[in-house]
Amino acid sequence: MIRLLAVVLLSIPILAWAGQAEPPAAPAQAAPPAAPALPPGMKQYWFVMLKKGPKRDHPADEAQRLQAGHMANMQAYAERGILHIAGPMMDDGDIRGIFILDAPDRAGAEAMCNDDPAVQAGRLVCDIRPWLSQKGASLK
Numbered sequence: 001m002i003r004l005l006a007v008v009l010l011s012i013p014i015l016a017w018a019g020q021a022e023p024p025a026a027p028a029q030a031a032p033p034a035a036p037a038l039p040p041g042m043k044q045y046w047f048v049m050l051k052k053g054p055k056r057d058h059p060a061d062e063a064q065r066l067q068a069g070h071m072a073n074m075q076a077y078a079e080r081g082i083l084h085i086a087g088p089m090m091d092d093g094d095i096r097g098i099f100i101l102d103a104p105d106r107a108g109a110e111a112m113c114n115d116d117p118a119v120q121a122g123r124l125v126c127d128i129r130p131w132l133s134q135k136g137a138s139l140k
Contacts, residue, residue: 045102046131049097049126050126054122055122070118077112085098
């Protein structure tokens with residue numbers, strides 16, 4: 001009798017589900033949190049530190065060619081309004097230079113870095129960080 005009662009009780013959820021067209025839906029997952037609102041008058045840019053890459057042993061002529069391609073890439077992005085400022089560091093440390101990019105998102109900043117011949121060759125790597133500044137700010 002107890003065994004029959006257990007079978008009947010365990011069958012109730014199966015019988016209830018059997019009449020449905022589809023199994024019950026899994027609970028909805030919470031949406032990811034929205035990006036925080038920017039403070040008034042501020043704009044997000046991308047601060048990129050160009051660091052020494054893992055491959056720095058290029059012959060001099062190839063290093064010169066990579067540097068020329070690096071400069072041409074920066075010029076192209078500056079003309080498109082994405083690269084706002086760039087420059088090398090004046091020491092011989094691991095950080096070789098910086099970019100300030102006005103890209104729509106991190107993927108846009110990564111695309112700019114990945115287009116760079118020196119990055120493609122492993123001579124440089126990009127450390128990309130979101131950065132805020134006042135809208136319209138400039139160096140004087």
